[in-house]
Amino acid sequence: MKCPERTDDFEERSHHLRGLSDDELHERFWALTRRILEPLLEEARTYTTPSIERSVLLRMGLSSLEAKALVDRFQERGLLGRGAGRLVLELAQRKGISLNEAATALLNGEGWEELPS
Amino acid sequence: MKLKPNEKIDLLEVLKDLERYRPRRKGWTWRKQVENQAIGPFVYRDSSESLANSIPLPAAHYFGDIDPQSSCVITTEIASGRFEDDIRRMRMAAWHGADHIMVIRTTGQSHIDGLIEGTPEGVGGIPVTRKQLRASRKALDAIEDEVGRPINFHSYVSGLAGPEMAVLFVEEGVNGCHQDPQYNVLYRDINMHRSFVDAAEAKHILAGGGILQLDGAHNANATAKEAWKVTPELFVQHAVNCAYSQAAGMPEGLIALSTVPPTAPPAPKLRLDLPYAIALRELFAGFRFRAQQNTRYMETDTLETTVSHVLDTLVSRLTSADIQSTITPDEGRNIPWHYNNIAGVNTARQTLMGLDGLDELLALKQEGPLRETVRELKERAVLFLEEILELGGYYAAVAAGMFVDQGYFPERKGDGIARDPEGGDRAGSVVPREPGYGAPVCSHFGNNCYPEKSCQTYGGCTLCNPDRIRYIDDLDPEDNVNKRLERPLAERAEGILRPEVEKHGDGVVCLSLFVPESPAVAEAAALEMALHMGLKAPEVISRRVLHPAEGSLFEIKGIFDLPIRAGLLTLAPQSELLDQAAIEAWVRPRKIAIVAATLGEDEHTVGLHEILDIKHGGIERYGFLIHDLGSSVPVERLLDAAERFGAKAVLVSTIVTHNDVHKVHMKRLHQLAQERGLRDRLLLVAGGAHVTGELAKACGLDTGFGRGTRGWDVASYLVKEWQSRASGVISRQG
Numbered sequence: 088m089k090c091p092e093r094t095d096d097f098e099e100r101s102h103h104l105r106g107l108s109d110d111e112l113h114e115r116f117w118a119l120t121r122r123i124l125e126p127l128l129e130e131a132r133t134y135t136t137p138s139i140e141r142s143v144l145l146r147m148g149l150s151s152l153e154a155k156a157l158v159d160r161f162q163e164r165g166l167l168g169r170g171a172g173r174l175v176l177e178l179a180q181r182k183g184i185s186l187n188e189a190a191t192a193l194l195n196g197e198g199w200e201e202l203p204s
Numbered sequence: 205m206k207l208k209p210n211e212k213i214d215l216l217e218v219l220k221d222l223e224r225y226r227p228r229r230k231g232w233t234w235r236k237q238v239e240n241q242a243i244g245p246f247v248y249r250d251s252s253e254s255l256a257n258s259i260p261l262p263a264a265h266y267f268g269d270i271d272p273q274s275s276c277v278i279t280t281e282i283a284s285g286r287f288e289d290d291i292r293r294m295r296m297a298a299w300h301g302a303d304h305i306m307v308i309r310t311t312g313q314s315h316i317d318g319l320i321e322g323t324p325e326g327v328g329g330i331p332v333t334r335k336q337l338r339a340s341r342k343a344l345d346a347i348e349d350e351v352g353r354p355i356n357f358h359s360y361v362s363g364l365a366g367p368e369m370a371v372l373f374v375e376e377g378v379n380g381c382h383q384d385p386q387y388n389v390l391y392r393d394i395n396m397h398r399s400f401v402d403a404a405e406a407k408h409i410l411a412g413g414g415i416l417q418l419d420g421a422h423n424a425n426a427t428a429k430e431a432w433k434v435t436p437e438l439f440v441q442h443a444v445n446c447a448y449s450q451a452a453g454m455p456e457g458l459i460a461l462s463t464v465p466p467t468a469p470p471a472p473k474l475r476l477d478l479p480y481a482i483a484l485r486e487l488f489a490g491f492r493f494r495a496q497q498n499t500r501y502m503e504t505d506t507l508e509t510t511v512s513h514v515l516d517t518l519v520s521r522l523t524s525a526d527i528q529s530t531i532t533p534d535e536g537r538n539i540p541w542h543y544n545n546i547a548g549v550n551t552a553r554q555t556l557m558g559l560d561g562l563d564e565l566l567a568l569k570q571e572g573p574l575r576e577t578v579r580e581l582k583e584r585a586v587l588f589l590e591e592i593l594e595l596g597g598y599y600a601a602v603a604a605g606m607f608v609d610q611g612y613f614p615e616r617k618g619d620g621i622a623r624d625p626e627g628g629d630r631a632g633s634v635v636p637r638e639p640g641y642g643a644p645v646c647s648h649f650g651n652n653c654y655p656e657k658s659c660q661t662y663g664g665c666t667l668c669n670p671d672r673i674r675y676i677d678d679l680d681p682e683d684n685v686n687k688r689l690e691r692p693l694a695e696r697a698e699g700i701l702r703p704e705v706e707k708h709g710d711g712v713v714c715l716s717l718f719v720p721e722s723p724a725v726a727e728a729a730a731l732e733m734a735l736h737m738g739l740k741a742p743e744v745i746s747r748r749v750l751h752p753a754e755g756s757l758f759e760i761k762g763i764f765d766l767p768i769r770a771g772l773l774t775l776a777p778q779s780e781l782l783d784q785a786a787i788e789a790w791v792r793p794r795k796i797a798i799v800a801a802t803l804g805e806d807e808h809t810v811g812l813h814e815i816l817d818i819k820h821g822g823i824e825r826y827g828f829l830i831h832d833l834g835s836s837v838p839v840e841r842l843l844d845a846a847e848r849f850g851a852k853a854v855l856v857s858t859i860v861t862h863n864d865v866h867k868v869h870m871k872r873l874h875q876l877a878q879e880r881g882l883r884d885r886l887l888l889v890a891g892g893a894h895v896t897g898e899l900a901k902a903c904g905l906d907t908g909f910g911r912g913t914r915g916w917d918v919a920s921y922l923v924k925e926w927q928s929r930a931s932g933v934i935s936r937q938g
Binding site: 091113120136141143145150185 | 372
């Protein structure tokens with residue numbers, strides 16, 4: 088749907104705002120903004136992306152090259168929704184190896200069957 | 205790494221041991237404000253701590269070379285494509301008062317889904333990589349020590365890979381950034397789900413690192429044909445990013461609105477821009493303001509641009525600005541040249557210091573059209589938000605083309621930027637978090653089965669334990685900084701010099717030519733002239749018709765492709781000038797008489813007046829008692845007067861003549877002074893367009909001064925000479 092052309096109907100359209108004080112107008116401005124953003128924030132809390140998951144692996148000490156390759160593999164196997172960081176950390180803990188060793192193992196095709204569900 | 209003001213920055217030293225470099229601090233730093241600060245002869249109301257090393261504004265030498273610093277942080281944007289050249293530009297900018305260095309990214313980095321490593325060359329900016337950030341931050345550490353003020357380093361977290369960029373920036377001590385998901389959606393057509401989900405994580409990370417964030421709303425000004433008509437929407441764009449950032453955990457003190465006065469003369473700029481600036485500051489009280497200068501209406505005339513930017517800065521002072529950003533005056537015609545970064549910074553600091561204490565003088569009218577327009581703008585913004593909700597929310601509104609419409613909302617032209625919520629770059633790349641989803645790191649936003657600080661179980665994430673960061677050096681054996689530096693460093697070692705505007709030794713120069721002909725003929729002639737001057741690839745970068753028949757002014761850039769060897773140059777001897785106050789303190793109490801005239805048959809008195817008159821900054825102002833005998837004065841009369849007034853010096857002005865009459869006059873002056881027994885108590889000084897010290901001395905005088913001499917030079921010479929004679933050191937030869 089495309090916004091059609093419209094002449095400036097500010098006078099009629101803004102009628103309901105006339106009685107508001109400046110402070111009330113400001114409150115309305117911010118309340119409307121927060122309402123608009125609520126569904127976007129809910130999506131951000133409950134979804135993830137390849138970039139977020141790579142950023143988690145970077146923070147866990149993987150190089151950008153490893154993080155990219157590993158997140159691509161997780162994505163191919165539909166595992167990203169579990170959290171790339173969690174997968175690597177739990178594998179490391181299960182096998183008693185370091186995070187970097189766990190990442191290298193996965194990149195070498197090892198340990199995939201041991202990943203947490 | 206320590207810099208010396210008289211030595212170039214050592215780029216190899218910058219690149220050394222980068223794998224072990226750690227930033228000395230994280231997060232943003234504001235200037236330290238000083239109330240009622242006395243600097244030189246003035247007391248400043250809106251200033252901050254002074255610098256240890258800087259280059260003052262040109263007029264500062266009238267006020268004891270003071271360099272007051274404004275209360276606002278000053279930004280300059282740097283974009284050569286090679287960070288090793290940018291570092292030199294950063295140092296020059298810092299010496300002129302910039303403490304916010306914004307590094308533009310290479311074209312297309314927004315669309316790279318991941319990080320880049322190494323030091324590849326960019327186009328219109330640098331590829332932001334860990335190595336480049338590290339090298340730049342390390343150089344800035346040394347530069348900030350040299351100038352004596354923290355420098356904020358800034359780049360971009362928009363585009364794909366926002367969360368990774370945010371981690372990189374916190375790890376590497378970047379201090380400020382742009383982050384605004386709306387920029388991705390509207391201008392980069394990156395999928396909107398992806399942009400907003402990434403943005404929440406990126407903002408949360410940035411907040412943890414204390415990084416100051418700018419939004420991207422100013423891009424709407426730069427895109428709209430009639431930029432002042434998108435103002436209702438700009439409130440909405442700012443609000444979306446500000447409120448989203450706060451919800452993602454950013455404190456409002458780290459959230460800055462990037463705002464631009466939307467118009468430029470001949471538009472009635474203040475009448476259009478000021479109400480908007482006021483409404484913005486009222487609606488967004490508590491947030492920070494980054495005042496940018498106008499780019500929308502920039503043409504190629506750098507002077508016109510500069511005047512617009514002065515007015516933009518006036519709007520900042522009439523309202524408020526935490527950061528005054530600058531646009532280089534040449535941005536309308538090329539990728540900024542380094543000396544234009546300095547010009548832009550100087551425009552801001554000159555204007556800001558000139559407007560110091562404006563609040564004490566002016567208050568804005570609270571009755572009448574200003575207040576009415578402020579209110580109307582806010583109401584239009586509220587109506588915009590109402591319509592977003594009526595259309596079904598943000599995504600639906602973008603899909604409907606509500607944003608960057610050229611109409612003055614609620615007017616609509618139907619030409620907004622429409623994006624499909626399920627389309628765009630990386631559509632479908634957003635994945636729901638499963639119930640057991642986890643990210644065992646700090647600064648993670650949203651659902652997570654791990655608590656904050658869970659990284660302690662494995663020794664700390666990189667935000668807690670920087671030793672865990674994985675540094676990657678250059679991956680490309682050809683496209684890297686060491687390869688690029690081979691030629692420049694070899695040339696520098698050989699003392700080879702070329703002019704430059706952007707990259708080492710690019711050879712680019714700019715000529716100004718006025719040609720007295722109609723525009724087309726004049727332009728062809730100007731290019732031909734540039735070719736004959738030996739410039740390669742000359743190109744007109746600015747044209748200004750002064751009159752359709754009488755002529756046009758052109759600026760032409762071209763390449764001067766001739767290496768100059770520094771070792772073969774003959775340098776003019778540098779005389780160290782005495783401080784002006786010291787000269788006056790020595791001269792005034794001594795009531796020193798000086799006799800001056802133009803010699804022989806010379807009617808030219810202009811040059812002499814430049815040296816003598818207080819009005820022209822001449823030596824009178826130091827307290828000399830000047831006896832100006834006028835023009836065409838015979839040598840005898842000059843010495844009569846010197847005797848009568850008890851003068852200690854005789855200043856003569858002369859023009860160089862083809863039959864050497866000037867030499868005859870100068871020799872005669874020396875000889876007659878000797879004959880009369882006056883020579884030892886008189887300093888005899890000659891001046892004139894073609895006079896040199898050597899020429900005057902060869903004629904028996906004490907010294908001579910040529911073109912470009914100021915009263916200060918002469919006074920400094922005289923006082924030094926008298927002081928050294930008083931201490932028994934006679935420098936005069938025969």
